[in-house]
Each structure stands twice: as C-alpha cells, then as structure tokens.
Amino acid sequence: MRLTVLLLAACGFAADWPSFRGPNGSGVSNATNLPIEFGPKQNVVWRTPLPPGAASPVLTEDAIFLTAAENAQLLTLKLNRQTGQILWRRAIPQTRIEKRHQLNNPASPSPVTDGKNVYVFFSDFGLISYAPDGNERWRLPLPPFANFHGMGASPVLAGNKLILVCDQDLESFVLAVDKNTGKQLWKTARPSVVHGFATPSLFRTPNGDQQVIVPGSYLLAAYGLEDGKERWTVRGLSWQIKATAVTNNDTIYATGWAPGADPGQAKPLPPFEEAIQQADANKDGKLANDELPPPFKHGGSWSAIDLNNDGVLDAREWGFYRGRREANNVTLAVKPGNARGDITATHVTWKTPRMVPEVPSPLFLNGMLYTVKTGGILTAIDAATGELKKSARVTGAIDSYYASPIAADGKLFLFSEQGKAAVLKPGAEWELLQVNDFEEPIYATPAVAAGHLYIRTASALFAIGAP
Secondary structure, three states, X not given: OHXXXXXXXXXXXXXXXXXXXXXXXXXXXXXXXXXXXXXXXXOXXXXXXXXXXXXXXXXXXXXXXXEEEEOOEEEEEEEEOOOOOEEEEEEEEOOOOOOOOOOOOOOOOOOEEXXXXXXXXXXXXXXXXXXXXXXXXXXXXXXXXXXXXXXXXXXEEEOOEEEEEEOXXXXXXXEEEEOOOOOEEEEEEOOOOOOOOOOOEEEEOOOOOEEEEEEEOOEEEEEEOOOOOEEEEEEOOOOOOOOOOEEEOOEEEEEEOOOXXXXXXXXXXXXXXXXXXXHOOOOOOOEEHHHOOHHHOOOOOHHHOOOOOOOEEOHHHHHHHHHHHHOOOEEEEEOOOOOOEEOHHHHEEEEEOOXXXXXXXXXXXXXXXXXXEOOOEEEEEEOOOOOEEEEEEOOOOOOOOOOOOEEEOOEEEEEOOOOEXXXXXXXXXXXXXXXXXXXXXXOOOOEEEOOEEEEEOOOEEEEEEOO
C-alpha cells in the first residue's frame, strides 16, 4: 500500500473522506470501533433530514458536505460533523433539466473537498466551488450534456487540479480546471466513448508519472495529470461503464457491466458498408429503425443507439451499436508499469466475465477484490490471480445494489437499494455478521471516519457510532 499512500499525499487529500468512496475512490478507511448492529433507532449519534439527492457525503475534519435538488434549485449543504446541524445551504437555479434515468438525480454526482473548500458538479449547470463560510469562490457553467441516462460521474481533486469526466453520447471529454480559480487547464476529447458514469481515480507509475484513470465504453484509459494527454488504453470493457477503477500499488482493477453485454445474447452486426447494402431501402446512406431487418434490431430503446437523436444511424452510431453487440461484461486487472499505447495484449494480468457488478465499484482489501451484484451476490476474488474464491448471496440482503461497498474496522459494509445494511467479515471465505434495516432506500455510498458511519438514505443523513 506504500505507493498508494505516497500518491494520496502527493495529490493533497487533506480530509478524512474527501470524495466519492474516500481517498482515491478506494472505499477503505482506517476507522475503528464501528458498531455491527445499527439502524434508524439503534446506535444513532444524530439524524438530519435532507432534501432529495443521491450524492454521497464527503468529510473534512469537522464538517460534512453534500448536494441535493429541490424545487428547481441545485443545493449544496454543509453540516456540523459532531451534531449534524446544517451550517449553511446554498442554492443555484436549475436552469435546464436534462434527460436522465428514473433512478438518476440532478444531485447524483458527489462533491469533493480539499479539507476546507467544497467543489460540486451539477449536470444541469456545471461546476461551482464554495469557501468554508459558504461564499461562492467561482463557478464554471458547462454546455448541456447528451447522456441517454444523465450524467453521474463525480469530480476528484489532484493537487491544484479539479478533474471531471464527462462521458456522453456526443463529444465525451475529461477536463482539468484550477481548483482555486475554476479556469480550464486542459481538456481532452474521448471520441471513442459514449455515455458512462464512472468517477476517475489516480495512479502513479514507477517512473513517477501521475495519471488519471478513466473507465469508459469499450476501454480503460489513462491520461497524464499534468498535460491531459492519453498515456495508454486497454480494450475489452462493456459499452456502459458505471464503476470506478480501484488501484493497489502497481495494479488497477476495473469492471464493466451493461445490459446485453453477456456472451451469446445478441448476434454480431456486419460493418456499416455491408449493413447499408443490405438494409438502406431509401438509399440515403443511413439506417432508419424501420429499415432494419429483425437480426439488426435493437432490443431496447432506439434513442439509446441513435446518439444524436436524428432518427437514423450514421457510420459512427452504427460503430458504437456494433460494439455493443460485441462487448462482454468483464472484471480485469492491469499492471501498466511505464507503458504507452494500446497495452491490451501485454499488461492485462487477468480478466473474468463472472459475477461482474452492475453499478457498485469493486473494493480491494488485503489481497482480495470484492464485488457486489444485484441479487445481493458478494464475490471475493484473489486479486493476484483472478480466481473466484467465494460467490454467494448475502442472506437477508437479497436486493438491488447501487451504493458501493466500503471497508473499515476489519469489516465490509454493503448497502442495498431498499436500505439493507449488511456487515461482513472479509476474506476468501467471507462471513456474514449482521444485516440491519434502514427501512428506506439507500443509493448513496456512505462515508466513514473516526468511528462513525455517515449513511444517506432517501430522507436523511445518519451518523452511526458505537455507544
């Protein structure tokens, strides 16, 4: 873990749990003395009602930041970490309402903090930063996005840079701005990527190159932190990526799951030139839905493949649609070293199509990689070899999962859509210790630090701690 610690120090994380899933998106905390049994009426230090939102809480030494959306207002809130009191609440108008999935939310992306200031992203506006006293430091409006299910990636901090990934159906990019001014430092196009939701993570190579790691449709990519230039790529992910990649020393672990990306579910499509010859009845050089023969039909929404919503598929859109048919759900491990370029054939140490999580990010802990799937299936994988050690349902918490697993105090914590909170003993033969019930939905990944869990449900933020 030494390399990871050095990277976190170099990137200036000055808060207990500064961003989505804590330091570098790992989901791992050194907190101790956490209770096993807890819920809305047990081991509650405090409870604070909140406006709607799915963003995770982030922590400074004495405060909590989170976002919400209510009454056409995009909200940023600061709470006292000891009491749960709302210290201030800032609002900006929701100037546009972008298309999003019913489970998505205008306040889905989590904030990030440098220990004092907070930085938030709303897809219905852009980026904005507030000082500890709630005064606005800067704002950076961003153009409307074209993401079939709405945006979901959270910003992260690396030194003086605020990094944001904007994967969408048209003109995907990764952006770096100065955290003190909001001025753009670099912007790199991701032309081979369509809509995705993965928050980036950070990695340092053996020669000291700091890189931004971004899972996206069909590939895992690394960009230089200083210049934004693409360093390397690994092909083979599925077409719609939601999970953050996690790192351990010299290895990066990434998962990619999307509907229809399991082997044998759909027949491959021919190249665009051949498809045009077979199906372009009106000879306009494009393909309309009613022109497609049954083997070419998309089983889901047409707008999911008609990326610019003009009613027809051009060569670019057909290429992405064809890629969807050929993509597989997968979990993989990469040791990039100091490599450059396409390293798919040379630096992937293992990959498996089994038990790939739909939304939750994986978790690395003590040589094991953990994933959680819908149905409450927890899988422990040997992180060195990719061997599946134990994969079983978490009895009492068989449900859908959107929050990512976290680890602290020698335990794993899982949080389901319907509010089941499972506590487990980690290991190759993990064991279930307790299932608690908050009796309302949980979509946000909790934060953990200094003996407390901070759990956001549909209606409130709970601070959970041992007596």
